[in-house]
Amino acid sequence: MKTRMPPGTVPTDDGQVGPNDSAAVRPSSPTWSSAPRAFGFALLLMMLVLVLVGVHDSRYSLAVASVAVVAAIRAVGLTMLVGWTGQFAFTSIAFFGIGAYSGALLDAKVGISLEVVLVVSAVTGLVVGCVLGMLVGRLQRYYLTIATTAFLFIMDFVWRNWSSVTGAVRGFTIDDPFLLVLGGRTVGSEAGKLYISCALLLLVLGVAAVLRRTPLVRGWLTLRESPAIASSMGIDVYRSKVACFAVSSAIFALAGAWFPYLDNRVFPATFSFELQVIDVIVIIVGGLGSVRGAVLSAVGLTVLREYVRGFAGASEVIFGVILLLVVLFLPRGIYGELAARFRSLRESVL
Amino acid sequence: MSNSGRGATPAEVSLRVEAVSVAFGALNAVRQACLTVERGQVVGLVGPNGAGKTTLFDAITGHVRLLEGRISLRDSEMSGLPVHSRARLGVARTFQLGGVIADLTVGENIALGIDHRSRHAGGWAPSRRVREDVRWWLQSFDLQDFETKLIRDLSQGVRREVEILRAIASGAELVLLDEPGVGLTASEKRKLVRTIRNCADDGKSFLVTDHDTDIIFDVSDVVYAMSFGQIIASGDPRTVRANPDVIATYLGRGG
Numbered sequence: 192m193k194t195r196m197p198p199g200t201v202p203t204d205d206g207q208v209g210p211n212d213s214a215a216v217r218p219s220s221p222t223w224s225s226a227p228r229a230f231g232f233a234l235l236l237m238m239l240v241l242v243l244v245g246v247h248d249s250r251y252s253l254a255v256a257s258v259a260v261v262a263a264i265r266a267v268g269l270t271m272l273v274g275w276t277g278q279f280a281f282t283s284i285a286f287f288g289i290g291a292y293s294g295a296l297l298d299a300k301v302g303i304s305l306e307v308v309l310v311v312s313a314v315t316g317l318v319v320g321c322v323l324g325m326l327v328g329r330l331q332r333y334y335l336t337i338a339t340t341a342f343l344f345i346m347d348f349v350w351r352n353w354s355s356v357t358g359a360v361r362g363f364t365i366d367d368p369f370l371l372v373l374g375g376r377t378v379g380s381e382a383g384k385l386y387i388s389c390a391l392l393l394l395v396l397g398v399a400a401v402l403r404r405t406p407l408v409r410g411w412l413t414l415r416e417s418p419a420i421a422s423s424m425g426i427d428v429y430r431s432k433v434a435c436f437a438v439s440s441a442i443f444a445l446a447g448a449w450f451p452y453l454d455n456r457v458f459p460a461t462f463s464f465e466l467q468v469i470d471v472i473v474i475i476v477g478g479l480g481s482v483r484g485a486v487l488s489a490v491g492l493t494v495l496r497e498y499v500r501g502f503a504g505a506s507e508v509i510f511g512v513i514l515l516l517v518v519l520f521l522p523r524g525i526y527g528e529l530a531a532r533f534r535s536l537r538e539s540v541l
Numbered sequence: 542m543s544n545s546g547r548g549a550t551p552a553e554v555s556l557r558v559e560a561v562s563v564a565f566g567a568l569n570a571v572r573q574a575c576l577t578v579e580r581g582q583v584v585g586l587v588g589p590n591g592a593g594k595t596t597l598f599d600a601i602t603g604h605v606r607l608l609e610g611r612i613s614l615r616d617s618e619m620s621g622l623p624v625h626s627r628a629r630l631g632v633a634r635t636f637q638l639g640g641v642i643a644d645l646t647v648g649e650n651i652a653l654g655i656d657h658r659s660r661h662a663g664g665w666a667p668s669r670r671v672r673e674d675v676r677w678w679l680q681s682f683d684l685q686d687f688e689t690k691l692i693r694d695l696s697q698g699v700r701r702e703v704e705i706l707r708a709i710a711s712g713a714e715l716v717l718l719d720e721p722g723v724g725l726t727a728s729e730k731r732k733l734v735r736t737i738r739n740c741a742d743d744g745k746s747f748l749v750t751d752h753d754t755d756i757i758f759d760v761s762d763v764v765y766a767m768s769f770g771q772i773i774a775s776g777d778p779r780t781v782r783a784n785p786d787v788i789a790t791y792l793g794r795g796g
Binding site: 404405406407409410412413416417419420421422423424425426427428480 | 652
C-alpha cells in the first residue's frame with residue numbers, strides 16, 4: 192500500500208500512510224456540485240407556479256402561491272430535521288410563529304427594512320432552536336414528538352395570552368415591507384411578494400444543497416441510520432442533534448418572519464397544531480429525506496388545501512386519504528417513486 | 542505465513558484491557574477479561590455464541606459500561622469516556638450487522654471516515670479535498686468503480702470492504718472487526734484476510750472476531766479464546782487451536 196501514494200501525500204509523523212493534512216498542498220475551495228441541480232429544479236418549479244397563477248391572473252391565486260412557497264420553505268427545514276436526521280420533532284410551526292412574531296414586532300415597533308427583519312428572526316430561531324435542542328436532544332422517538340408538541344402548545348398559549356405584546360387572538364397589523372436592495376422601495380403587490388417568497392425558497396434550497404455536502408449533514412444522515420454507528424465514527428450525537436434543531440429552526444423562523452407580510456397581519460390561529468400535522472404529512476407524502484419531494488408536495492398540498500377550503504371537513508378527509516395511499520402504495524414518497532420510475536424507464540430505453 | 546508483518550522493533554502496546562467485567566443485570570457477560578493488542582498486530586478472538594465477544598467489543602468502544610477493570614489505548618485510559626471520544630482517540634469498529642450507511646454512496650461512506658480524521662485534526666476539510674481523499678482511498682482498495690453507487694445496491698462483500706476501508710481511512714490506530722466474514726464468499730474471505738494483513742503491515746492494529754474460526758486462525762498473530770465471558774486460552778494460533786479447553790468448548794462440553 193505504501194507505494195500507491197498520490198502526489199501531495201506523505202506518511203504522517205507516526206508512519207501511517209494517508210492523505211496529507213497540510214492545507215498548503217491543496218487549494219481549498221468547496222464544491223457545489225449538487226447546488227446547480229437544486230437551483231435548476233427550483234427555478235423550474237417557480238416558473239410553473241408563475242405560469243399557473245399567470246393564467247388566473249388574480250390577486251387571490253398570487254397570494255395562494257406565496258403561501259404555498261412559504262410552506263415549501265418550512266418543508267425544507269422539516270426535511271432536514273425529520274428526513275435527514277431522523278428526529279420526529281414537531282417544531283416547524285412553533286418556530287414559524289416565533290419568527291413571525293419576532294419579525295412583525297420588530298417591524299411594527301422599529302419600522303426597519305425587510306432584510307434586517309429576516310436576519311433578526313432567523314437568528315432568533317437559531318438561538319431558541321439551539322436551546323430547545325439542548326433540552327430535548329436526549330429524548331428518543333415519540334417522547335421527542337410529545338415534548339416538541341408541548342412546546343407548540345406553550346407557544347400557542349403565549350401568542351394568545353400575552354396580549355400587551357402579541358395582541359392576543361386578534362393579533363396586530365404591519366405595513367408592507369421595504370427592501371434596502373431596492374433602494375428602500377416598498378413592495379406592496381401580490382406579485383412582488385410572490386417574487387420575494389420564491390427568492391427565499393431559492394436561498395433555503397441553496398443552503399440545503401451546500402449543507403448536504405458537509406460533514407455536518409453526513410453526520411446527521413449517519414445518526415438517522417444508527418446513533419451507535421455515528422458515535423463510533425467520532426460524531427458527538429447530542430451536539431449533532433442540537434445543531435440540526437438550530438439550523439432547521441432558523442429556516443422555520445425565516446419563513447415565519449416573511450409570512451405576516453402576505454396579508455399584513457399576524458394572529459395566533461395561523462400557528463395551529465393542524466398546520467403542524469399538515470407539515471408532517473407534506474414531508475411524508477413528498478418522500479422522507481427528499482428535499483425536492485418535500486418542496487413539490489408542499490406546493491401541491493397547500494394549493495389543494497386552498498381549493499377545498501369552502502367545504503367543511505373536506506381537507507382533513509382528503510389529506511388523510513392521500514397520506515394513507517402514499518404510505519400504502521408509494522412508500523418512497525411521490526418524488527422517490529417518480530424518480531425511480533423515470534430511472535427504470537430511461538434504463539429500459541437506453 | 543500470516544506472521545510475516547511483525548517487525549523486530551520492540552513491541553508497542555496499542556490496546557490494553559485489564560480485568561474488565563461487564564454485567565447485564567445478574568448475567569456476567571464478560572468476567573475479568575485481560576487482553577493486549579500490540580501495534581501492527583492482528584489479534585483474534587474466538588468463542589462460541591454468547592461467549593461475550595461482542596460485549597467485550599462494546600466495552601472497548603464504549604457502547605456498554607464496565608462493571609470493573611481498565612481499558613487504555615496507548616497510554617490514555619479511556620474506560621469512562623463516551624463512544625465518540627474513544628473514536629477520536631483512535632478506536633474504529635465495524636459492526637456485526639454492517640455499519641455502512643445504506644442511503645449514502647460508497648464515496649460518502651468513506652467521506653465519513655475522512656470527516657472523522659479531519660475533526661481530529663481540528664476542523665472540517667473543504668469538500669473538494671475530502672473528495673480527493675475519498676478517491677485516493679477507494680483506489681488503494683481497488684473500489685474506485687463504486688464511488689457513486691448507493692450502498693443499498695451493493696453486495697455484502699463490497700459493503701464489508703467499504704466498512705473496513707472507512708475505519709482505516711478514519712485514521713484510527715486500532716480497528717475492531719466484529720464478524721467481518723459474515724455473508725462473504727470464500728474468495729471474498731481470502732481477500733479480506735489479505736486486506737487485514739496489508740493494513741497491519743502498515744501499522745494498524747486489529748482485534749477481530751468471527752464465527753468462521755479459519756479466518757481468525759489464518760489472519761491473527763495472537764488468538765484469545767473466550768467461553769462464558771472468560772478468556773480461557775491465549776497464544777499463537779496453533780497453540781490455541783490445539784488447546785484441549787478450546788476444543789472442548791467448541792464441542793459443547795466446555796465452560
